[in-house]
């Protein structure tokens with residue numbers, strides 16, 4: 001279902017590598033029919049001999065089809081097609097993070113009831129094997145943390161802002177010209193795409209249902225060249241970080257720009273690369289890194305899932321039972337989260353101003369770790385003040401920022417970015 005960037009790659013590679021795959025499995029894997037929206041479109045690079053249709057029933061009702069590969073994208077009708085495939089007794093492979101983030105647990109339950117495999121390796125991290133390791137190789141672990149860079153578009157933009165001192169708008173335009181950002185980049189730059197992927201990762205890592213709507217997310221569009229400059233001066237890089245974190249019966253699930261220490265392995269994950277660091281009680285820290293999108297890396301993950309299913313069909317085996325998601329962990333509300341902060345503001349360059357600023361923070365129990373005051377900004381006689389804090393509660397920090405923005409001497413609170421030491 002779908003013959004676009006990913007579907008086209010899957011159909012072509014299954015055709016080109018048919019003999020090698022048959023050699024591995026002892027069975028042929030053949031793409032029989034493909035569902036598209038517009039069957040009149042020319043499909044030059046797709047495999048020859050495919051039945052191309054715009055009627056989903058042609059696939060769902062075909063008794064010869066064992067596996068449905070859903071690479072259409074979007075929530076509807078992809079969700080309904082996946083459910084229909086399961087009910088029709090067909091195994092499913094999907095690359096659809098939105099469907100898995102919003103409906104994953106119900107889909108897996110339905111699959112379990114029908115004795116069907118649903119695999120979704122490509123839904124997170126493109127070509128990086130991360131779902132398989134969570135479901136199998138690392139299953140003996142109690143996971144305590146997931147720290148991930150799981151959106152290539154934003155990582156590319158942040159890397160070019162850091163390296164070339166670009167503003168956000170220019171960096172985004174460059175990324176669009178190079179094909180790393182879509183014409184409508186909203187889901188990527190606002191953090192929603194990463195939030196979907198974090199919902200999937202957290203659900204599997206913590207064995208508890210984390211719905212897409214429960215993940216806090218914030219985008220990269222408010223970052224400025226100055227923030228990268230100060231981050232470097234303070235020994236950090238800025239990344240769009242997806243954080244899943246568990247403490248007892250509570251978890252955090254949040255996506256936002258974050259300062260990371262330059263020495264942390266995630267700080268070195270640049271351009272369109274993705275990486276996921278997991279922390280388990282047995283394995284300790286383990287990091288997976290690689291291409292998080294693109295036709296061939298994603299095709300690699302989708303075909304891996306297809307071949308896993310084909311292997312169990314070939315050996316007469318049964319599909320593995322769906323993952324256990326029976327822990328009922330509480331997701332901590334964002335205002336309750338405690339972390340460190342970087343704050344940049346413009347204020348009048350006069351005696352006593354710094355005292356007013358620090359008093360507001362102190363009144364909100366926000367204690368300062370460092371303060372940098374830069375020379376007067378030429379045009380308007382304002383000073384740039386950069387503050388880092390010790391750990392403080394999000395709600396108190398937000399109240400303090402609101403109060404600061406109301407002070408006569410403060411012209412603008414330019415940015416507030418969380419600092420994650422990831423120790």
Ligand SMILES: NC(=O)c1ccc[n+]([C@@H]2O[C@H](COP(=O)([O-])OP(=O)(O)OC[C@H]3O[C@@H](n4cnc5c(N)ncnc54)[C@H](OP(=O)(O)O)[C@@H]3O)[C@@H](O)[C@H]2O)c1
Nearest residue numbers: 002003004005006036037038071072073095096293294298
């Ligand atoms: N692209 C990546 O690098 C990447 C990486 C990881 C995961 N994914 C996921 O993979 C999925 C597919 O992405 P893509 O980039 O391959 O998308 P795409 O290039 O836009 O292709 C979508 C395909 O699905 C077909 N389609 C869409 N809606 C349909 C509908 N309602 N009925 C029938 N056919 C429909 C389209 O038909 P027409 O050809 O007729 O328009 C097209 O062939 C998405 O879930 C995406 O999130 C993509």
